[in-house]
Amino acid sequence: MQIATPDSWFTTETRADDVTYICEPFIKEFYRCNIWHVRGRERDLLVDSGMGVVSLRQQIPLLTERPVLAVASHTHFDHIGGHHEFDERLAHPSEAAILAHPTGAATLAAEYVDDSIFDRLPPQPYQST
Numbered sequence: 100m101q102i103a104t105p106d107s108w109f110t111t112e113t114r115a116d117d118v119t120y121i122c123e124p125f126i127k128e129f130y131r132c133n134i135w136h137v138r139g140r141e142r143d144l145l146v147d148s149g150m151g152v153v154s155l156r157q158q159i160p161l162l163t164e165r166p167v168l169a170v171a172s173h174t175h176f177d178h179i180g181g182h183h184e185f186d187e188r189l190a191h192p193s194e195a196a197i198l199a200h201p202t203g204a205a206t207l208a209a210e211y212v213d214d215s216i217f218d219r220l221p222p223q224p225y226q227s228t
Contacts, residue, residue, distance in 0.1 A: 103219040108153040111161075121159060123149050125219040130211065132177045142166040142187075150212075151180020152221035174198050176208035 103125050112120045117138035123131055126149075135146040136159075145167050148155055156162050169185035171178055174197040182188045182198060190198040203209030214220060214227055 100214065100217070101219045102222055103153075105153050105158060105222050108221065109149075109155070109158050111159065119161065121149070121155070123153075125217055125221070126150060126177070127216050127218060130177055130216040132172075132175075136161060142168060145169045145185065147172055147178040148181030148184070150177050150221075151183070152225045154184060155181040156184045171198055174201065174206055176201075176203075176206040176212060179206065 108123060108125065110122045110124050112122070114120050119136040119138075121134035121136060123134075132147045132149060134149050134155075135144075137144040137146070138161075142165055143162070145155075145162065148169055148171075166187065167185050168187045168189065169182050171182060171188070171190040171194070174190055174194040179190075179198055179201060188198060197205045203212075220227060
């Protein structure tokens with residue numbers, strides 16, 4: 100299987116004024132979350148952060164322009180993988196401990212993540228299974 104480059108891992112699409120959809124197109128649709136960036140007056144909002152196999156902040160410049168509050172809709176692997184890149188992170192109180200200390204079992208990564216969920220493999224440091 101081909102290996103994607105970091106700069107091709109994400110795509111972005113402006114959906115409305117100050118609302119951007121961020122996609123990880125090489126993850127099969129069933130396993131892919133919708134990542135949303137909403138521009139605010141003083142800080143921005145990120146809803147979900149994808150799998151975290153490629154750095155969002157390094158590849159999506161609009162995420163470095165001002166402070167970002169990263170909110171998790173829930174704490175599955177495909178929704179919180181990039182949250183560690185942001186200083187401000189929120190999740191529902193019943194899932195806050197998972198966001199703070201994610202494990203493969205708690206995020207379902209141990210059960211679902213292997214090479215079969217990708218159309219192209221992520222670049223290193225991802226380790227093929």
